[in-house]
Amino acid sequence: MPELPEVETSRRGIAPLLTGRRITAVCVRQPRLRWPIPAELSHRLPGRRIDEIGRRGKYLLLGCGGGTLILHLGMSGSLRVLDFSSPPGPHDHFDLVLDEGRCLRLRDPRRFGAVVWTEQPPEQHPLLANLGPEPLGPEFNAETLYRLSRTRRSPVKAFIMDSSVVVGVGNIYANESLFMAGIHPQRAANRIALARYEKLVGAIRQVLAKAIEAGGTTLRDFRQEDGRPGYFAQSLQVYGRAGEPCPQCYHPLQQRRIGQRSSFFCTACQK
DNA sequence: CCGGACGCCTGTCGGC
């Protein structure tokens, strides 16, 4: 999916178009996503104003006067803002219809995404309550990561993809960050020194920030809100590049499954 | 508490 840079790209794209707009209706074409889209949305949402568009990890938060619509893009979701009259595609499952004839349209071929409504503070919702720090925020630092890692014997790649450790780092950016930090993805998290976590924290920050600047990574499904792809795919150093020469040392890049996810790395540069 | 496996879906691609 959409990892943090793609979700943040979506947030930045839709925010100026949605903030302050009034919701007039909800259009559900396929309610069966990760969880069923609640039927109550059709009478809870119309009339509300969208006050702000936030993000927590890979969750988008549409604050609407007293409640929050939580959106998740799953593996294949994307959001567009367009005229409600434009014909929906086969995987356009959900529209938030706005005043002035426009809508926020969720497309999600694999339907691992989610649309959830809560009237509690969103950070208290069970989906968000146990999330770790934002990787681009001040609470994400090497000391915390190091301390958490001491009891974790699983591969460091799985460790940084654990959303209770840090949010937003998915398979692409975990691979890229570990390459930049020179750490082998399979190394046990508790066998990495503090100094190397310093480097890893810097790498994660830099990779995510650059990817946001590029509008995210489009492999197949992801689109920015105006339909353009993200352009970070051309900056990927190792993801999807098995057999190609390492950008640092020209050894062929390796691919291996670690924790059920494809992992790409250089055995010469990453220890 | 931790770690690993599974399932949810559709689309695409490579091999035979």
Place this chain on the structure above:
DNA sequence: TGCCGACAGGCGTCCG
């Protein structure tokens, strides 16, 4: 050309 299995950006849940 057609079929079939493997795999794809996530993550909640279950089990040992």
